[in-house]
Amino acid sequence: MAHTLAEKILQNHTDEKIAGPGQIVQCRVSGVLANDITAPLAIKAFKEMGADKVFDKDRVFLVCDHFTPNRDIDSAEQVKTVREFAHAMGVTHYYECGEVGVEHALLPEKGLVGPGDIVVGADSHTCTYGGLGAFATGMGSTDIGAAMALGETWFKVPPTIRVEVTGKCGKYVGAKDIMLNLIGRIGVAGALYKALEFAGQAISDLTVEGRMTIANMAIEAGGKVGLFAADGKTLEYAVEAGRKNAQMIAPDPGATYERTVDIDVDGMEPQVACPHLPDNVKPVDETAGLHIHQAVIGSCTNGRIEDMREAAAILRNRKVDKNVRCIILPATPKIWQECLSEGLMEVFMDAGCIVGPPTCGPCLGGHMGILAGGERAIATTNRNFKGRMGSLESEVFLSNPSVAAASAIAGEIIHPAKL
Amino acid sequence: MKVTGTAHRVGDHIDTDAIIPARFLVTTDADELGRNCMSGLEEGWVDRVKENDIIVAGENFGCGSSREHAPISILGAGIPVVVAKSFARIFYRNGFNKGLVLLEVGDDIDKLGDGQDITVDTEKGEITNNATGDVVKCAPVPPFMQGILDAGGLVEYARKKLAG
Ligand code: SF4
Numbered sequence: 001m002a003h004t005l006a007e008k009i010l011q012n013h014t015d016e017k018i019a020g021p022g023q024i025v026q027c028r029v030s031g032v033l034a035n036d037i038t039a040p041l042a043i044k045a046f047k048e049m050g051a052d053k054v055f056d057k058d059r060v061f062l063v064c065d066h067f068t069p070n071r072d073i074d075s076a077e078q079v080k081t082v083r084e085f086a087h088a089m090g091v092t093h094y095y096e097c098g099e100v101g102v103e104h105a106l107l108p109e110k111g112l113v114g115p116g117d118i119v120v121g122a123d124s125h126t127c128t129y130g131g132l133g134a135f136a137t138g139m140g141s142t143d144i145g146a147a148m149a150l151g152e153t154w155f156k157v158p159p160t161i162r163v164e165v166t167g168k169c170g171k172y173v174g175a176k177d178i179m180l181n182l183i184g185r186i187g188v189a190g191a192l193y194k195a196l197e198f199a200g201q202a203i204s205d206l207t208v209e210g211r212m213t214i215a216n217m218a219i220e221a222g223g224k225v226g227l228f229a230a231d232g233k234t235l236e237y238a239v240e241a242g243r244k245n246a247q248m249i250a251p252d253p254g255a256t257y258e259r260t261v262d263i264d265v266d267g268m269e270p271q272v273a274c275p276h277l278p279d280n281v282k283p284v285d286e287t288a289g290l291h292i293h294q295a296v297i298g299s300c301t302n303g304r305i306e307d308m309r310e311a312a313a314i315l316r317n318r319k320v321d322k323n324v325r326c327i328i329l330p331a332t333p334k335i336w337q338e339c340l341s342e343g344l345m346e347v348f349m350d351a352g353c354i355v356g357p358p359t360c361g362p363c364l365g366g367h368m369g370i371l372a373g374g375e376r377a378i379a380t381t382n383r384n385f386k387g388r389m390g391s392l393e394s395e396v397f398l399s400n401p402s403v404a405a406a407s408a409i410a411g412e413i414i415h416p417a418k419l
Numbered sequence: 420m421k422v423t424g425t426a427h428r429v430g431d432h433i434d435t436d437a438i439i440p441a442r443f444l445v446t447t448d449a450d451e452l453g454r455n456c457m458s459g460l461e462e463g464w465v466d467r468v469k470e471n472d473i474i475v476a477g478e479n480f481g482c483g484s485s486r487e488h489a490p491i492s493i494l495g496a497g498i499p500v501v502v503a504k505s506f507a508r509i510f511y512r513n514g515f516n517k518g519l520v521l522l523e524v525g526d527d528i529d530k531l532g533d534g535q536d537i538t539v540d541t542e543k544g545e546i547t548n549n550a551t552g553d554v555v556k557c558a559p560v561p562p563f564m565q566g567i568l569d570a571g572g573l574v575e576y577a578r579k580k581l582a583g
Contacts, residue, residue: 045577049574050581072445074445078445121485122485123484126485138484138509139512140486140509142574145574146573146576149577189482192507222479222507224508364484365442383434385436386460
């Protein structure tokens with residue numbers, strides 16, 4: 001049987017024969033992830049299950065990135081729980097302190113996830129690794145506790161929506177815009193229980209980082225995974241990250257898709273998702289002129305080095321509006337260092353930005369940039385739910401890094417070309 | 420299982436930030452999380468809820484983050500069942516793993532109104548309006564999920580497997 005990418009990867013991790021969507025299969029997992037919010041619950045479940053060791057100490061990843069550096073006593077206690085568990089289990093990949101980065105930027109960078117893997121994480125944006133050709137999906141803590149103990153989990157084989165992206169991205173348009181455009185079209189439940197599989201010239205042209213930006217937001221369309229074939233670029237990225245045996249993987253010709261969605265990026269404008277759902281998407285010009293109080297550039301969606309470069313290109317020799325907090329959070333220590341050595345930090349500081357440590361921080365309204373009632377933010381993050389970044393009376397608009405940076409300078413949402 | 424209680428109607432795409440905002444995620448205590456259930460939708464929402472009441476939701480209930488604190492806070496608020504037009508998938512898994520029963524009703528969800536006294540029969544897949552006797556049919560809990568519920572949730576299921 002010709003397999004979609006999702007079916008193919010699942011098949012490689014199970015002894016059962018995959019016959020098609022709807023089937024429930026038990027699969028071996030390549031890696032299991034949890035963070036400072038979700039790990040304590042997973043650990044609790046793990047212990048209640050009577051487990052006394054993790055299935056593989058090199059393949060359990062514990063990343064304390066959400067409320068760190070710990071914002072209060074309660075979050076410090078949670079991190080302590082995770083730290084003690086990691087030490088007791090001998091977990092190799094425990095990240096805290098100066099080594100920590102936003103989990104979904106950190107794991108790919110360290111080569112811990114790669115093509116053909118199945119990765120489950122107690123975090124909904126685990127789907128990011130689909131950009132590398134991994135079947136990666138978020139689950140709750142109890143599922144993750146069980147996966148940490150058993151090294152396997154069950155999946156319902158998802159039907160796949162094929163997304164064909166053609167054309168060439170214009171200036172100021174990139175991966176984020178392709179994804180926002182898709183979510184705007186199919187809706188926040190458009191891929192509910194389904195896999196998204198991306199292909200087409202515009203996808204081949206994207207960097208692996210750009211593909212991860214798209215895969216990251218599969219969940220914002222309700223999707224189980226957002227998958228990309230692993231090509232030469234993927235292998236290059238994987239090898240650089242330290243994975244020597246990475247292999248290409250692609251869907252079989254003639255695989256069955258539930259439907260195909262076509263996107264043409266020729267002439268596409270930068271896209272903005274308006275409050276309070278990620279599918280409320282408009283071209284940037286339709287939101288232009290709305291005053292902002294905060295701009296956030298970072299997160300697992302757009303906190304990687306190419307996002308930093310994109311923001312810096314706009315901010316160079318310009319000043320952030322004095323009524324705007326422009327918060328920049330490079331997603332990992334490595335990215336932070338690259339910003340430093342490439343001179344981007346100087347650009348950010350000269351422009352009057354606030355540069356923070358690698359953390360999730362304001363993305364989930366955790367800390368380091370919370371909105372008051374009536375405040376409005378533009379962010380390169382992935383969710384604009386009501387109250388996501390603070391007060392229930394605040395608003396979050398989602399965009400790519402160029403638009404966020406340009407808006408920080410203008411003090412209002414603006415097309416970067418119109419600065 | 421049969422549950423009788425008051426229906427609390429909520430809309431489409433109720434996300435996990437609405438069910439339990441991130442600022443409350445510094446505990447795993449069900450009662451504590453239950454006191455803040457749905458506070459991202461409306462402050463004090465939970466005050467009108469009694470033990471065994473039922474949430475009646477629109478499409479894609481529980482979308483957003485993977486936080487299990489969401490089903491825990493619903494259970495902590497005394498709500499054992501959510502019926503919805505549809506559920507977000509991570510929430511769906513989490514619900515059953517934690518023992519929160521979820522029934523997918525589809526378009527007929529609109530026959531159920533806020534404040535109605537209803538009875539949900541999860542095995543038959545029936546929701547009865549106790550004032551009128553009208554019955555809304557839905558698919559019962561799927562066998563695989565029922566298996567997890569019967570084992571006593573995923574923790575017990577995994578415990579048996581580990582004990583092998
Ligand atoms: S950056 Fe935001 S979306 Fe990504 S893992 Fe952190 S909180 Fe979640």
